[in-house]
Amino acid sequence: MKSISGPLFVLPALALIALFVLIPFLGVLGLSMTNFDIYVLASSANLHFIGGANYVHLFHDQAAWQALETTLTVVLAGVPATLALSLICALMIESIAPRWRGLFRTAFFLPVVCSTVAVAISWRYLLNTHYGLINHLLVAVDLPALNWLGSPTLAVIAITVVVVWKGFGYGMIILAAARREIPEELYDIARIEGAGVRQQLLSITVPILAPTLGLLALLDVAGYWQLFAEPYVLTQGGPMGSTMSLLLLMYDRGFRWWRWGVASALAMILTVIMWLFVWLQRHTKTSWREG
Amino acid sequence: MASLELSHVYKVIGGRQTVLHDINLIAHHGELISVVGPSGCGKSTLLRSIAGLEEITSGDIFIGGRRVNDLQPQQRRIAMVFQNHALYPHMTVYQNLAFGLRARRVARSVVETRVRRTAVRLGLEALLGRYPRELSGGQRQRTALGRAMLRDPEVFLLDEPLSSLDVPLRSEMRRELMALHKSLGMTMVYVTHDQSEALSLGERVVVLSAGKVQQVDTPQEIYGNPLNRFVAAFVGWPPMNFLSSEILGTSAMDLQNVEYGVRPERLMLQQHAADDLSVSGRIECIESLGGVWQIEIIHNGARLIARVPPDAALRQDEELRLWFGRADLYAFHKTTGARVKVQR
Amino acid sequence: MRLVSAVAAGDPPDIAQVGNTDLATLVTLHAVIAQPPVAPDFFPGALNVTRFHGKYYGTPWYVDTRLLFYRPDILRRAGFARPARTWTDWLKQMQAVRRVLKRGQYPLLAPINEYAFLEVLALQQQTPVLRDDARYGNFDNPEFRAALTFYKNLFTQGLAPPIADHQLINLWWQMARGDFVFYVSGPWNIGEFRRLLPPKDEGLWMTAPMPGPHGPGASLIGGSDFVIFRTSTRKRLATAFIRYMLENRQQIYLYKLTGDLPARRGPWALPPLAGDVKLRAFRRQLEHVSSFEAIPEWDEIMDGMRRAAEQVIIGGQSVRAATRNLDRKVNNWLAARRQIMAKDKTQAPIRSGMSAP
Numbered sequence: 001m002k003s004i005s006g007p008l009f010v011l012p013a014l015a016l017i018a019l020f021v022l023i024p025f026l027g028v029l030g031l032s033m034t035n036f037d038i039y040v041l042a043s044s045a046n047l048h049f050i051g052g053a054n055y056v057h058l059f060h061d062q063a064a065w066q067a068l069e070t071t072l073t074v075v076l077a078g079v080p081a082t083l084a085l086s087l088i089c090a091l092m093i094e095s096i097a098p099r100w101r102g103l104f105r106t107a108f109f110l111p112v113v114c115s116t117v118a119v120a121i122s123w124r125y126l127l128n129t130h131y132g133l134i135n136h137l138l139v140a141v142d143l144p145a146l147n148w149l150g151s152p153t154l155a156v157i158a159i160t161v162v163v164v165w166k167g168f169g170y171g172m173i174i175l176a177a178a179r180r181e182i183p184e185e186l187y188d189i190a191r192i193e194g195a196g197v198r199q200q201l202l203s204i205t206v207p208i209l210a211p212t213l214g215l216l217a218l219l220d221v222a223g224y225w226q227l228f229a230e231p232y233v234l235t236q237g238g239p240m241g242s243t244m245s246l247l248l249l250m251y252d253r254g255f256r257w258w259r260w261g262v263a264s265a266l267a268m269i270l271t272v273i274m275w276l277f278v279w280l281q282r283h284t285k286t287s288w289r290e291g
Numbered sequence: 292m293a294s295l296e297l298s299h300v301y302k303v304i305g306g307r308q309t310v311l312h313d314i315n316l317i318a319h320h321g322e323l324i325s326v327v328g329p330s331g332c333g334k335s336t337l338l339r340s341i342a343g344l345e346e347i348t349s350g351d352i353f354i355g356g357r358r359v360n361d362l363q364p365q366q367r368r369i370a371m372v373f374q375n376h377a378l379y380p381h382m383t384v385y386q387n388l389a390f391g392l393r394a395r396r397v398a399r400s401v402v403e404t405r406v407r408r409t410a411v412r413l414g415l416e417a418l419l420g421r422y423p424r425e426l427s428g429g430q431r432q433r434t435a436l437g438r439a440m441l442r443d444p445e446v447f448l449l450d451e452p453l454s455s456l457d458v459p460l461r462s463e464m465r466r467e468l469m470a471l472h473k474s475l476g477m478t479m480v481y482v483t484h485d486q487s488e489a490l491s492l493g494e495r496v497v498v499l500s501a502g503k504v505q506q507v508d509t510p511q512e513i514y515g516n517p518l519n520r521f522v523a524a525f526v527g528w529p530p531m532n533f534l535s536s537e538i539l540g541t542s543a544m545d546l547q548n549v550e551y552g553v554r555p556e557r558l559m560l561q562q563h564a565a566d567d568l569s570v571s572g573r574i575e576c577i578e579s580l581g582g583v584w585q586i587e588i589i590h591n592g593a594r595l596i597a598r599v600p601p602d603a604a605l606r607q608d609e610e611l612r613l614w615f616g617r618a619d620l621y622a623f624h625k626t627t628g629a630r631v632k633v634q635r
Numbered sequence: 636m637r638l639v640s641a642v643a644a645g646d647p648p649d650i651a652q653v654g655n656t657d658l659a660t661l662v663t664l665h666a667v668i669a670q671p672p673v674a675p676d677f678f679p680g681a682l683n684v685t686r687f688h689g690k691y692y693g694t695p696w697y698v699d700t701r702l703l704f705y706r707p708d709i710l711r712r713a714g715f716a717r718p719a720r721t722w723t724d725w726l727k728q729m730q731a732v733r734r735v736l737k738r739g740q741y742p743l744l745a746p747i748n749e750y751a752f753l754e755v756l757a758l759q760q761q762t763p764v765l766r767d768d769a770r771y772g773n774f775d776n777p778e779f780r781a782a783l784t785f786y787k788n789l790f791t792q793g794l795a796p797p798i799a800d801h802q803l804i805n806l807w808w809q810m811a812r813g814d815f816v817f818y819v820s821g822p823w824n825i826g827e828f829r830r831l832l833p834p835k836d837e838g839l840w841m842t843a844p845m846p847g848p849h850g851p852g853a854s855l856i857g858g859s860d861f862v863i864f865r866t867s868t869r870k871r872l873a874t875a876f877i878r879y880m881l882e883n884r885q886q887i888y889l890y891k892l893t894g895d896l897p898a899r900r901g902p903w904a905l906p907p908l909a910g911d912v913k914l915r916a917f918r919r920q921l922e923h924v925s926s927f928e929a930i931p932e933w934d935e936i937m938d939g940m941r942r943a944a945e946q947v948i949i950g951g952q953s954v955r956a957a958t959r960n961l962d963r964k965v966n967n968w969l970a971a972r973r974q975i976m977a978k979d980k981t982q983a984p985i986r987s988g989m990s991a992p
């Protein structure tokens with residue numbers, strides 16, 4: 001009785017994992033090794049197992065490499081930027097008068113709960129070359145107006161900015177809560193010992209928040225690899241495919257061009273990349289809690 | 292080592308709430324002063340004001356004769372230990388101990404020797420590589436103490452450092468603290484809300500209530516010669532019994548508008564002297580504390596507690612008469628609470 | 636497309652309204668049945684796009700084509716009474732127009748993320764962009780290169796800004812301001828201009844047929860067709876419904892509701908269509924429409940064409956390299972189609988568009 005009750009209790013959880021994770025995963029893996037397209041839908045006799053051909057195809061597909069580069073750029077630039085901005089705002093919010101705190105917290109958190117599509121459309125106006133506020137500000141300080149969404153390099157920067165702007169409020173709330181958990185006495189001691197503000201930040205605040213920052217980094221990395229809505233609304237992957245993310249490419253291939261085999265291969269690649277990143281992070285020591 | 296002096300110190304928060312009210316206090320060079328009072332009376336605020344963590348509203352603070360009002364905490368040559376130990380969770384014991392020396396850019400080799408010496412002194416040498424969460428409560432507090440000692444302070448401030456420990460550990464740590472004080476010989480201010488700790492530890496005791504100093508004196512005087520009803524009630528356990536003059540029913544003293552007090556351990560089962568006074572009532576409960584019994588009697592609705600030697604004759608719900616000497620009777624003014632002298 | 640999912644799930648509706656490429660996809664899936672034309676007066680171009688293997692698989696419901704929206708007042712200011720009819724004249728016209736514009740204003744708006752304009756330019760040529768029954772790309776031919784060069788010059792000569800449509804703030808307002816003088820678009824914009832601009836601005840815009848390489852040019856035919864699904868158990872009722880929807884009354888009612896243009900000539904002779912001066916160009920253009928082959932891969936190929944044009948305009952690639960690259964990609968995309976056709980031609984339907992023999 002005792003020996004089977006344990007497995008029995010985890011069975012429902014395992015069944016759910018199998019149902020919602022393992023089976024779809026295996027399904028996609030299987031699909032990625034077939035030629036599944038519109039003709040297969042017309043007649044299943046056209047379905048063939050083609051092994052790694054879709055992967056080979058993607059390996060030689062310049063658009064896939066471009067999408068990988070773009071997504072990686074957004075992850076590598078966006079995650080540190082988001083964390084830095086979250087941390088700065090969290091500390092700022094915790095240090096201002098409680099009377100204004102709620103206002104700022106709400107303002108910074110608002111983008112997180114806004115629909116990405118609405119956010120992206122607003123940014124489209126802000127980034128407009130002729131009428132946008134951002135270029136007006138640039139011109140006002142005697143800088144040249146920039147073709148934000150029309151230049152391949154600037155478009156990637158713009159997308160990253162929007163992604164960071166949309167995301168940092170979440171980390172800010174979490175970090176502000178974590179900051180509140182740090183006893184004030186730790187800072188009292190630092191003052192008594194003569195540690196300045198900079199030293200307090202670097203040797204107390206940041207190290208203590210490190211596990212939280214690590215967790216946020218993990219979430220952000222996972223989220224930013226799945227970049228989709230921002231480029232979909234802001235640039236539709238353009239100009240010249242510069243803002244095409246892996247997920248957007250997958251959407252195009254799968255749902256616009258009916259190439260499900262290739263789209264599945266892309267999904268698998270994205271999954272493996274994300275696993276890789278998570279694994280890398282787990283094995284980088286960022287946390288004093290893990291000892 | 293240096294003396295500590297507070298002169299007319301006020302601390303007003305938000306322009307309305309007076310947390311510290313005209314505090315005047317002198318701790319002599321090398322003296323151990325304990326500060327006691329109920330929760331919220333301003334003990335921590337007092338200590339933090341001395342440390343410079345809080346700005347005082349008015350008054351002056353001197354350390355070693357030097358006015359420190361305008362000095363930053365690190366310039367005041369003080370060290371502080373907090374109730375929650377305030378160790379850095381992401382640093383090992385070694386790093387915690389070394390934190391201040393590092394912040395002051397002391398040479399690595401000097402840090403190493405000083406930290407080791409302090410660790411040995413506090414019995415922490417085997418724990419230097421551990422993180423605070425891997426320590427017991429006592430070890431954590433010892434580390435916090437060590438960190439404070441490494442500051443080489445002139446005044447040592449401790450804010451309820453032992454209150455998170457269990458009772459046996461607390462008394463052990465208390466002895467260690469006293470030994471430490473003796474060997475270091477520095478001025479110490481020890482804050483606690485536990486009156487017995489304050490009495491047993493302090494060479495002199497400051498009783499604080501609602502931001503005001505009620506009495507400053509030796510433990511014996513505080514216990515035996517309380518200046519007012521608050522000190523009398525706050526110091527001693529179980530607390531002093533208070534009786535109205537009617538209950539006492541004595542004609543020998545006809546003071547107006549007073550309330551009498553007598554300590555539970557002074558109540559006796561027999562009369563000893565001819566002029567002893569007595570009070571009687573129904574026994575409400577008998578509690579055996581091993582060597583002594585604690586008895587509660589009800590008289591005219593008033594409750595009295597007595598500590599007496601075990602006596603098998605005592606029965607619940609029976610009438611009992613308790614005796615006490617005239618010298619053990621205190622009188623307080625009913626409205627001001629001030630001590631009133633009784634002719635003995 | 637949701638209908639493909641419905642077919643895949645085995646649960647399509649009786650009738651659906653689909654676009655041209657989607658029609659080809661559904662024919663490929665053997666999901667819809669052939670139906671003879673329900674009226675004699677469809678625009679031939681519209682009817683033609685529903686024909687696969689000589690049979691009609693859809694009934695045109697409403698039609699759509701692309702032509703010029705323009706600012707007659709600015710054109711007059713530049714010295715022209717009406718828009719040009721040939722590419723060469725049009726180029727000259729735009730160069731002249733530019734001289735009367737302010738900084739930041741352009742003679743033409745041609746969003747680089749839309750492919751319809753370039754598709755029209757390609758369609759106006761004799762040589763099709765796919766060959767051998769749409770088995771291979773044929774973009775690398777002199778005529779398409781000429782079309783792409785013409786298109787490219789519009790941007791490189793500064794006649795049109797290289798922007799995407801999402802970089803516009805408000806197209807209609809910007810047209811009224813004079814930010815753009817020409818814009819190639821479809822019939823829905825008649826309604827949009829009227830809805831979004833005040834009535835006093837009605838005189839600020841006009842429509843005209845597409846200029847062509849050598850004279851009035853063809854345009855593409857779009858719109859929507861009714862299809863009946865093979866699985867439907869109420870095919871007679873479905874046919875009756877379609878017949879009803881194509882009566883003059885209903886066609887005009889649809890136009891009033893949505894601005895969608897009737898697929899039959901009949902309703903065009905009646906008010907309000909007959910009296911609308913802005914519709915006249917559409918009426919004429921609809922007699923002069925054509926289309927490429929419709930195959931399931933068409934949208935992907937057009938998207939590829941658009942990207943190739945982007946490479947030329949923004950990326951600075953040569954037209955020659957871009958068309959060669961495009962053919963290589965298209966050949967890749969058509970690999971599955973070639974395989975299927977090698978096995979069984981009926982499995983990969985082709986509409987009798989303009990495919991090279």
Ligand SMILES: Nc1ncnc2c1ncn2[C@@H]1O[C@H](COP(=O)(O)OP(=O)(O)OP(=O)(O)O)[C@@H](O)[C@H]1O
Pocket residue numbers: 304308310328329330331332333334335336337484
């Ligand atoms: N920042 C503040 N704002 C308002 N009131 C405060 C503030 N800090 C302390 N007080 C008030 O000052 C009084 C004294 O607080 P303090 O912390 O010094 O008490 P304490 O004697 O240390 O109590 P405890 O034994 O519970 O630690 C309390 O009534 C408290 O509410």
Ligand SMILES: [Mg+2]
Pocket residue numbers: 334335336450
């Ligand atoms: Mg306190």
